[in-house]
Amino acid sequence: MSEPIQIHSKGGASSTAGAFRVVLLYAGFSGLWILLSDRVVEALIQDPATMTLVSILKGWFFVAVTAIMLFVMVRRLVDKVASREARLQSLLRAIPDLVWLKDPEGVYLGCNRAFERFFGAKEADILGKTDHDFVSRELADFFRQKDRDVIAAGETRVNEEWVTLAETGQEILLETLKTPMYDAEGRLTGVLGIGRDITEHHRMVAEQARLEAQLQQAQKMELVGRFAGSVAHDYNNMLGVILANADLALYQMPQVQPERKYLEEIQRASRHSANLTRQLLAFARRQPVEPCLLDLNLSVAGMQGVLGRLVGPEIRLVWTVAPSLWEVRMDPTQLDQVLTNLVVNARDAIAGRGRIEVATANRTLDDADCAILPGIQPGDHVCLSVADSGCGLAPELVERIFEPFFTTKPAGRGTGLGLATVHGIVKQNHGAIQVESEPGKGATFRVYFPRA
Numbered sequence: 001m002s003e004p005i006q007i008h009s010k011g012g013a014s015s016t017a018g019a020f021r022v023v024l025l026y027a028g029f030s031g032l033w034i035l036l037s038d039r040v041v042e043a044l045i046q047d048p049a050t051m052t053l054v055s056i057l058k059g060w061f062f063v064a065v066t067a068i069m070l071f072v073m074v075r076r077l078v079d080k081v082a083s084r085e086a087r088l089q090s091l092l093r094a095i096p097d098l099v100w101l102k103d104p105e106g107v108y109l110g111c112n113r114a115f116e117r118f119f120g121a122k123e124a125d126i127l128g129k130t131d132h133d134f135v136s137r138e139l140a141d142f143f144r145q146k147d148r149d150v151i152a153a154g155e156t157r158v159n160e161e162w163v164t165l166a167e168t169g170q171e172i173l174l175e176t177l178k179t180p181m182y183d184a185e186g187r188l189t190g191v192l193g194i195g196r197d198i199t200e201h202h203r204m205v206a207e208q209a210r211l212e213a214q215l216q217q218a219q220k221m222e223l224v225g226r227f228a229g230s231v232a233h234d235y236n237n238m239l240g241v242i243l244a245n246a247d248l249a250l251y252q253m254p255q256v257q258p259e260r261k262y263l264e265e266i267q268r269a270s271r272h273s274a275n276l277t278r279q280l281l282a283f284a285r286r287q288p289v290e291p292c293l294l295d296l297n298l299s300v301a302g303m304q305g306v307l308g309r310l311v312g313p314e315i316r317l318v319w320t321v322a323p324s325l326w327e328v329r330m331d332p333t334q335l336d337q338v339l340t341n342l343v344v345n346a347r348d349a350i351a352g353r354g355r356i357e358v359a360t361a362n363r364t365l366d367d368a369d370c371a372i373l374p375g376i377q378p379g380d381h382v383c384l385s386v387a388d389s390g391c392g393l394a395p396e397l398v399e400r401i402f403e404p405f406f407t408t409k410p411a412g413r414g415t416g417l418g419l420a421t422v423h424g425i426v427k428q429n430h431g432a433i434q435v436e437s438e439p440g441k442g443a444t445f446r447v448y449f450p451r452a
Contacts, residue, residue, distance in 0.1 A: 098195035120166030320359035349390025376432035380451035
């Protein structure tokens with residue numbers, strides 16, 4: 001911690017010594033003038049009346065000379081003090097930080113221009129008043145308590161506080177340093193405060209943390225994707241052998257053979273496993289694709305029947321399509337996977353009756369949009385959104401929903417690959433996905449694909 005500020009008296013002692021020398025010089029000059037001038041007058045003038053007149057004139061001359069000398073000295077002293085005060089005021093006003101000084105009772109003794117913006121008042125209107133005259137009682141009590149803490153500690157204290165500038169209404173984050181001030185005898189004379197606006201620094205630190213989290217998530221997803229892709233290929237080869245042998249055995253086995261049901265079960269399990277493998281390959285972006293120009297409105301219309309049966313009669317499926325929708329270039333099968341997985345995920349988030357809205361829209365993204373959508377470039381995009389009225393997600397869950405095998409569903413109801421597959425397909429097509437959700441308020445997934 002910084003040491004408290006002490007006001008030393010070296011300058012005051014020097015000024016006192018200088019003043020004492022001036023007094024001695026003046027006393028010596030006056031004594032010599034009176035003594036010598038009287039002797040000269042007595043030696044030159046014998047007439048008493050004339051001597052009296054000359055003595056009076058001599059006295060008035062002495063008064064005039066000393067008055068002129070005193071005027072010159074005081075004028076120089078006043079100019080010097082005024083010049084120092086002007087330089088000090090210029091220095092304080094040039095400081096961008098808020099600077100103020102209070103006495104031990106919390107009464108303001110001085111401040112700079114930056115601090116005037118905080119209270120929305122001039123320094124002349126601030127001096128002699130306290131925080132209670134300018135801010136709310138709660139905030140004034142908070143400031144006063146911080147002053148007491150500094151005085152009790154006897155050393156500099158630092159804290160951060162959000163305040164609103166009365167002059168502009170802008171809310172800023174202040175890093176405040178308060179230091180007790182003492183005179184040469186160790187008596188407390190006041191509390192010096194310095195407040196620095198760290199709002200932009202705070203924003204940059206938060207932005208840096210967000211970007212680092214995005215980078216770590218991207219690296220983690222890339223690593224998991226590589227692993228999943230390599231495992232899926234080997235797994236797919238083994239599934240091919242199992243399924244081929246099961247097909248061959250069924251082909252050669254009579255229809256009435258009771259063991260057929262076991263082979264058919266092997267077939268179903270193998271095909272289900274093959275479907276999981278395709279999802280893994282889609283997540284790892286290694287699934288072969290055949291991209292072509294697509295109108296998402298037509299694709300959504302073609303999926304209405306299938307998705308309607310998936311969500312069931314208790315959930316209302318709403319379609320909102322934008323007119324004159326731009327085309328995108330991607331594999332139709334991948335688009336079906338994205339739409340199906342998002343709708344199924346929305347369905348599973350709804351308990352009982354609810355609503356799912358699927359919408360399309362044209363969007364032109366700028367640099368600000370791309371800052372919160374990593375991996376996407378500014379320009380024209382087509383947005384496919386799926387919103388539900390389900391249970392919603394907590395922020396810590398939103399950060400993990402695209403991880404493979406992570407699921408919030410009960411055991412046996414989800415593989416944890418649906419949203420991971422969507423994420424992989426979107427990235428493979430140079431798009432981005434955005435999630436907005438709060439507990440109890442449903443969730444909205446927005447997928448952005450570049451305009452073809």
